[in-house]
Amino acid sequence: MRKILVTLLFLLFGTSAFADCNIKSGSINILANDFPALRTFVETSKKCKGSADFKVTHSSEHNKIAVPALTANPSEFSARIAANSSIVPLMNQDLIRPLDDLVKKYGKGIQDSQLITIDGKVMAVAFMANTQHLYYREDVLKDLGIAIPKTYEEVVAASEKIRASGKMQYPYAAAYKAGWNLAEEFVNMFIGHGGEFFKSGSAQPNINNAKGVATLNMLKKLSELSNPDYLTHDSEAIKVEWESGNVALMTLWASRSGTLLDDEGDPNITKATKLTGPATVGGGNIPAATLWWDGFTLAKNRSDADAEATFRALAHAASNKKMVADAADQAVWLVEGFVPGPKSIGVIEAVKMGAKPYPMLPQMGLMHGALGSEIVEFLQGKESAEQALKDVEAAYISKAKEQGFL
């Protein structure tokens, strides 16, 4: 009887145990966003769990759960997969722990470039990069003799030409859903115009200027070339629009290219779907896009044993050459051994063109929130660009005062 049990246990656990992940105890609970690359990453780390408990929550609502769940002591999650923007609230509230000792002890395969250091301390380990860039329909552009757009001015001209040809009524798409998505488009375009969100060295807003007006006008021009329901369209919705063949030019996340180019859907559209770098705007030389990293952070309010177990499992994935080779088309991995394929063109071009990372500032979330709701009326044609920007600044100032930034 005992022999059978031992054999069974060996079968259950023996096969999944790796030589370098001999985790004996602790419990691992991960909070992550929900897209294919992150699922692959978490699955890979699960293979290394040894005899530790392993739980994961994939949710597109991760931002709403993170701060409350990590504030609890002990916190619900031992790790959170975060990005440039979502690490900020965790830092503001002091909810994540420095990883220096763990990196030294268990982070052998992790490259130095993957480490996110703040004030000399490693706070996160990045494993993939992301950005928003242009997608285009090769067949449509070729038919009409349009060159691949390099600037948003060219995107507008190309879209107008496509519309005039009668091929498509709403040739352009981007995630303009009121709220976070729309604000993100503003952030991209404003940075493309060379804007700075805050007066240097302070939390005073700095968007009500010529650059802000130019940004809004460009967003409006693009929105007029989009499906009239654009204010309700998030990344998923425009992906569907693209796959139904209603759109010929689109600004979308690099991390979604995998699902656009997979075997599902109309093969002709999939074949004609091509990727290119992000566009510039207003004669600027840096792209109107922001660079993002996704990486893991460890909760502060969790025992050292759990942190160690979690780090070992996640570090296994963050340095896994097999994972990046197998899932090469799911993301632009920052892990050693990654060979960029055709689906990584967007991010690589963005980096080459000198795109800026999303501003990792403590008060940026408040600005992002104010943008998402206050510029809607301008796009609807209900108020002037100056008034919209004035509203954004006023809404931001009130929130920043309440939060103690001003």
Added chain:
Amino acid sequence: MPNKTFFWFFLPTGLAMILFIGLPIISTGIQSFYAQHDQVVKEVKKCDPFGCTVSIVVDNEETSKIREAKPLGKFNGFGTYTDRNHLAVDEIKKFWNETESFGAFVDQVTNLPFYKALIFTLTYCLFVTPNVLLLGFIIALSLNAVARKIRGPLIFGTILPMIVTPLVGSLVLFWMIDSQGIIGANIQNLMNDPYLSLKSSKTLTWITIIIYGIWHHSPFAFVVFYAALQTVPQEPIEAAIIDGASRFQRIKHIVLPHIYPVVTFVALISLMDNFRVFEPIIGFSAEGSAQSLSWLIYDNLVNEEVILFGSAAATSMMTIIGIAILLAPVLIRTWKEFKTAR
């Protein structure tokens, strides 16, 4: 029931109400008077895969010291209530002095988030509540008149909108009014305007949400009215028929006065429900065109990466006050009737 019996009877409910409703409201009230401490920030070097920059972070050591000393935050009094994102007292004064016409003043005020939300919430209440009462009453009367055999299935069909979860109900309608959905595309054809979108126009979004609200809430009014109709005595109605009263006269002079207390009850409950309108805004992704007070609270709590507890608490308190003001006339009236009845 003697007062003493009533007291013991009510005690468990009363305690639960104090514990789960009263205390949280008090705590929310206290919270609304506080803001976060001034943030202590420092300049540090930040490095990520894309390079290094010098920028600011919150100084956690300093901040935790301040937080330990005063965990509630910085006392702000009515500061949150009067700031631009709520009652906007200073802004309104400024608009009053600066604008030339009353119309321009109203335009400026309705551009402020709180007033924008208040106007939508009130519009929603004012259109949905009477229509729900009317529609519910008409359905109840008609169903009361059909043959008993088919009444069961009909009643079930009628209360279906209430059974469907609000989010699901609104999502179904949301897809139907999409510019490629069955309603949206047909309206475009009908109006001969390919750019017409129910979702992008503010007015059309409001109308959609209001129609959805009426559709969703009518069954509640119907169920209560239908039950009340069963208690209407037959003798006076028969007498009225003999006297030659028309159907309309019978309803006006016998049925309505009889079920009047129930009408008040339904009006109260619908007003309260409608003032807290929230789900359809999320279901219709209508945040851009329609914001309600409840949505503002939600926005402060979850849409920002930084949670604004003070703002959310202040809006919650004002919502409670708003409901109290709306209900006051009905409540006063009920109280007076109760007194005369004694």
